[in-house]
Amino acid sequence: MKIVADLHMHTSVTHHAFSSLTEMVRGAQDAGLAAIAITNHGPTNPDGPHEWHFANMDLIPRQIDGVTVIRGIEFDITAPAGGINVIANKCLRPIEFALASFHECLFPPATKEIHTAALEAILHNPYVNAFGHLGNANFDFDHEYIISKCNDCGKIVEINNASLNIRAGSRQNCADIARLCKKYEVPISVDSDSHIEYRVGHVEGALAMLEEIDFPEELVINSSIDRLNAYFTGRGINLFD
Ligand SMILES: [Zn+2]
Numbered sequence: 191m192k193i194v195a196d197l198h199m200h201t202s203v204t205h206h207a208f209s210s211l212t213e214m215v216r217g218a219q220d221a222g223l224a225a226i227a228i229t230n231h232g233p234t235n236p237d238g239p240h241e242w243h244f245a246n247m248d249l250i251p252r253q254i255d256g257v258t259v260i261r262g263i264e265f266d267i268t269a270p271a272g273g274i275n276v277i278a279n280k281c282l283r284p285i286e287f288a289l290a291s292f293h294e295c296l297f298p299p300a301t302k303e304i305h306t307a308a309l310e311a312i313l314h315n316p317y318v319n320a321f322g323h324l325g326n327a328n329f330d331f332d333h334e335y336i337i338s339k340c341n342d343c344g345k346i347v348e349i350n351n352a353s354l355n356i357r358a359g360s361r362q363n364c365a366d367i368a369r370l371c372k373k374y375e376v377p378i379s380v381d382s383d384s385h386i387e388y389r390v391g392h393v394e395g396a397l398a399m400l401e402e403i404d405f406p407e408e409l410v411i412n413s414s415i416d417r418l419n420a421y422f423t424g425r426g427i428n429l430f431d
C-alpha cells in the first residue's frame with residue numbers, strides 16, 4: 191500500500207513548524223504525492239494562526255507545480271461538550287478538510303468517559319471530517335463505541351504516522367483503532383502530520399502497522415487518486431479540475 195495524498199501537515203504559521211506552503215509543495219513533489227492538505231491549528235491554539243489565515247485560504251491555487259492543495263484546518267477539541275476552536279463562519283468558508291484532535295494544551299487529559307463524550311459530540315459536528323491522531327495514549331476513550339458510530343455520522347479516522355513515533359503508547363492504540371475501522375468498515379486517511387517539508391508523505395510506520403493487521407486498502411481514502419476523488423467529490427469538492 192502507498193499514499194497519493196497527505197492530508198495533515200503544518201506550515202510555519204504554526205509556530206513550531208518550519209516550512210512555507212511552497213516548501214511543503216516541494217516536499218510533496220519529492221515524495222511523489224498528487225495532493226496535500228494544509229491543516230494548521232485553529233486560532234485559539236497558542237501555536238495557531240489568526241482566523242484570517244483560514245478566511246484567505248481560497249487564495250491558494252488548486253494546483254501548485256502539479257500538486258493539488260486542499261484547504262484544511264486541524265481543530266482543537268476544546269471542551270467535553272465537543273467544543274472546537276471558535277472561528278467566524280466566513281473564515282471557515284474556504285475549508286475543505288477539517289480534522290479535530292485532542293491537544294493537551296487546550297484539553298487537559300481527563301477520564302475515559304469525558305474523552306468519549308467529547309468525541310461523541312464531535313461525531314455530530316458538521317464542520318469536522320476526520321478525527322486526528324486518535325491514538326494519543328493521554329486521551330483514552332471507548333474505541334469501539336466511537337468507531338462504530340463514525341459511518342452513521344460521516345466521519346473518517348486518521349492514522350497519524352507522527353503519533354507512532356512521538357506519542358508513547360500510541361502504537362498499540364492506533365492498531366486497536368485501525369482494527370475497529372476494519373471491523374466497522376470506517377474509511378481512514380494515513381497522514382504524516384509533518385511540521386517540515388522533509389517529512390511530507392512519510393507514513394512508513396503507519397503503513398507497516400496497517401499491513402500487519404491486513405487493513406483493506408479500499409478503506410484508505412488517500413491510497414489512490416480514485417478513492418481520494420470519490421471522497422472529495424462526494425462532498426462537492428473537485429480536486430483535479
Ligand atoms: Zn494535532
Ligand SMILES: [Zn+2]
Pocket residue numbers: 198199200264383
Ligand atoms: Zn497536526
